Amino acid sequence: MVNLVFIGKQGVGKGTYAQMLFAEHAIPQISTGELLRNEIKSGSALGKKVSEIIKTGNLVPDAIVAEMLEKRLQQKDAQHGFILDGFPRNLAQAKTLDELLKKISLKIDLAMNFVAADKILLQRLTGRRQCRKCGTIFHIQNIKPKLEGICDKCGSELYQRDDDKEDAIRKRWELYEKETKPVIDFYKKQKKLVEINASKEAKEIYPEIVKTLKSKKMI
Numbered sequence: 001m002v003n004l005v006f007i008g009k010q011g012v013g014k015g016t017y018a019q020m021l022f023a024e025h026a027i028p029q030i031s032t033g034e035l036l037r038n039e040i041k042s043g044s045a046l047g048k049k050v051s052e053i054i055k056t057g058n059l060v061p062d063a064i065v066a067e068m069l070e071k072r073l074q075q076k077d078a079q080h081g082f083i084l085d086g087f088p089r090n091l092a093q094a095k096t097l098d099e100l101l102k103k104i105s106l107k108i109d110l111a112m113n114f115v116a117a118d119k120i121l122l123q124r125l126t127g128r129r130q131c132r133k134c135g136t137i138f139h140i141q142n143i144k145p146k147l148e149g150i151c152d153k154c155g156s157e158l159y160q161r162d163d164d165k166e167d168a169i170r171k172r173w174e175l176y177e178k179e180t181k182p183v184i185d186f187y188k189k190q191k192k193l194v195e196i197n198a199s200k201e202a203k204e205i206y207p208e209i210v211k212t213l214k215s216k217k218m219i
Helices: 014-025 032-042 045-055 062-073 092-102 118-126 166-189 202-215
Strands: 002-008 029-031 082-086 110-115 127-133 137-139 193-197
Touching: 002 014, 002 166, 014 202, 029 032, 029 062, 029 118, 029 193, 032 045, 032 062, 045 062, 062 092, 092 137, 092 166, 110 166, 118 127, 118 166, 166 193, 193 202
Parallel strands: 002 082, 002 110, 029 082, 110 193
Antiparallel strands: 127 137
C-alpha cells in the first residue's frame, strides 16, 4: 500500500505517469477535477452546490473538496493506495489533507515532485492541437496527424486551445510557483519529498518512479 502525491507544473506529465502506475500496480489516480465533475454529474445536492460555485467563476472551497476526497479515499479501489494529482495545490490544502487522512487513519507516504525545464514544457504544451469535434489530442511534433490541421479520427479541424498558448501557460506557472513552493517545503520538512527529472520521454521517466518506490519498499 502506498499513498502518493504528485507535484509538478502543467505539462510535466503527472497524469501520464499516474496512468502507467495504475496499469502496472493498480494504484488509482485521484484527480480533484474529476471528483468535482463526477459530483456535478451525479445531480446530488453537493453537486448542484459545486456547479453553482463554478458557474459564478469562483473556486470550490477546500472544505467541499476535502469532503469529496474523504468519501473517495474510502472507496474499495483506494484501500491499497492512491495517487493524488492536483491536490494539494497550496499550503492550506496540504494541511487540510494531513488532517483528513489522520481522521481516516491514513497518511501520505511520498510526495513526488516532477521537474523539467520551462523550454521543454512549453514545447510540449504549445505544440498540442485538439479536434474541434471529437476532442482527440495531437501534437505538432510528437503525435502528428496524417494531414496537417486535420483530425485522423473524424476529419474535423484541429485547433490550439487558449490555455495551450504561451501567455496563458506562463500565467498559470506564476501562480503555481507562488502557491506550490510552500507545499514542496511542507513535504520536504516531513522528509517525504523526492524529485524526479521529467525532462525525458515518459517511457524513460516511469522506470525512475518505479525504482524510487521499490527502493523505499513501497511497491
